[in-house]
Amino acid sequence: MGRTADYSKEICSVAGALSVVGDPWTLIILRDAFAGVRRFDEWQSRLGVARNVLAARLKSLVAFGVMETRLYSERPPRHEYILTRKGQDLLPVLLTLKAWGDRYVYGACGAPAVLKHSCGADLEPRLVCDACGETLHGRDIKGAERNDAAPPLGEVLAGEALAGEAAE
Amino acid sequence: MGRTADYSKEICSVAGALSVVGDPWTLIILRDAFAGVRRFDEWQSRLGVARNVLAARLKSLVAFGVMETRLYSERPPRHEYILTRKGQDLLPVLLTLKAWGDRYVYGACGAPAVLKHSCGADLEPRLVCDACGETLHGRDIKGAERNDAAPPLGEVLAGEALAGEAAE
Numbered sequence: 001m002g003r004t005a006d007y008s009k010e011i012c013s014v015a016g017a018l019s020v021v022g023d024p025w026t027l028i029i030l031r032d033a034f035a036g037v038r039r040f041d042e043w044q045s046r047l048g049v050a051r052n053v054l055a056a057r058l059k060s061l062v063a064f065g066v067m068e069t070r071l072y073s074e075r076p077p078r079h080e081y082i083l084t085r086k087g088q089d090l091l092p093v094l095l096t097l098k099a100w101g102d103r104y105v106y107g108a109c110g111a112p113a114v115l116k117h118s119c120g121a122d123l124e125p126r127l128v129c130d131a132c133g134e135t136l137h138g139r140d141i142k143g144a145e146r147n148d149a150a151p152p153l154g155e156v157l158a159g160e161a162l163a164g165e166a167a168e
Numbered sequence: 169m170g171r172t173a174d175y176s177k178e179i180c181s182v183a184g185a186l187s188v189v190g191d192p193w194t195l196i197i198l199r200d201a202f203a204g205v206r207r208f209d210e211w212q213s214r215l216g217v218a219r220n221v222l223a224a225r226l227k228s229l230v231a232f233g234v235m236e237t238r239l240y241s242e243r244p245p246r247h248e249y250i251l252t253r254k255g256q257d258l259l260p261v262l263l264t265l266k267a268w269g270d271r272y273v274y275g276a277c278g279a280p281a282v283l284k285h286s287c288g289a290d291l292e293p294r295l296v297c298d299a300c301g302e303t304l305h306g307r308d309i310k311g312a313e314r315n316d317a318a319p320p321l322g323e324v325l326a327g328e329a330l331a332g333e334a335a336e
Contacts, residue, residue, distance in 0.1 A: 005192030005217075007196065012269075012280055013270045013273060014199050016274060017265040017266070017268045017272075018195060018196070018265065019273070020272075022190075022195070028180075028186070031180070031183075034306060035311070037171055050265035065272075071261070084281070085240065090268060091295075091304065091332050092268075093261070093264045094182055095295060096260040096261045096295070097181070097185040097186065098181045098182045098258060099181075100181075100185045101182060101185035101186075102181040104182030104254050105181060106189075109317075109324055110315050110317065111181060112318035113180070113312035113314055113315065113316070113318075114313045115309050115310065115324070116311075117297045117299065117300065117308060118309075119300035119302065123301075123309060124297070125260075125295050125298065125304060126297075126298040127264070127295055127296075128294050128295075129291060129293070129294075129296070130324060131287055131288075132285065132287035134285075136263065138256055138259050140286035141283050141284070141285060141286070141291060142285075143202075143284075145281065145282045145284070147279060147281065149277075149278065150274060150277055150278055150279070150281075153219060153273075156277060
C-alpha cells in the first residue's frame, strides 16, 4: 500500500494515526473529502495523482473505516466515498495542519483559503484542555503516564485489518 | 530528501504543512522532541530508523526553521536539536493526531500514554473557534473564501528554502 515508514514496533497513538492517514496524498484526499469530494474522477482531476495510487489510498481508507462506499450508479456500478464518523473526527488534525501552514508556510503570502465559522468569524482554531478550557501550551503538559499493557502498533493494526475484512 | 509526494502545484496550507513535516518519520521525530529528545543518538536508539534517514530529516527540519542546532560539545563538535517557536507551534498537530489515534486506533486497548494538564486533569484536547469558543464541528464550517493571489506551494517553498539558506 505504499507505506514508506514502518511504525509497527512503536507503542504510540501518534504513530497509530499516521499509520492510517500518514501516507503521501492521504491527508490531501481527506481534505478534499471534507470539501465535498466523493468521486474517484473528481479527486483524480483535482490532484493529478496517479490512478493506481489514488485507488490504493481510497481502498486503505475504506479498510480502516475512515470512509465508506455508497453505490450511486447501478449500470455501470459506481461507488462514491463518504467520510464515516471516524473520518469526520479527523477534522481537528486537518484544521491544525492548515492553521500551521497558513502561519508558517504561506505566512506573508496570505492564507490560500479562509474558512468561516457559523458564529460569523473567520475560522481560527484553538486547542484547549477539555477539562478547564485553557489554551494548551507545551509548558502546561506533564510527561506521559505509560500504559504498560498497550501493545505495539503492529499488533493493533493487524487486529483492525482483520476486523475491517470481517465487516466487508 | 525522501519526499514521496509532490504537492508543489497545490495552493493549500494543509499541503504546505505536510511538505515540511509530512515525510515518514518526521512527525515521530518531532513527537520525541516534545518529549525532551535533543540528540541524534537518542532518536536513533528510540526509533531504530536508519542513520541517513534520521540525518536527512533533522537537516530538513533545521532548513525549514522547525528546529535549530546548539553546540553542546566542542571537542568533538556535537550539536543538539531544539524546537524553535515554529516547531513548538506544531503541538496542536501532534496532540490531535494522538487524540485520534487513542480513540480510533488503540480504542479498546487503551491509550499507550496519558498526558496530564497543569489543571490536574488527564489531557483531552478540544478544538474550538478562537472567536466564540465553541467546539468545532464540520457542519458549522462554511466553504472557503479563496485568496486568488496565493501562489502554488512550489513557489512558496522555493522562497522559504532560499531564506533558510541565507539565514545559515
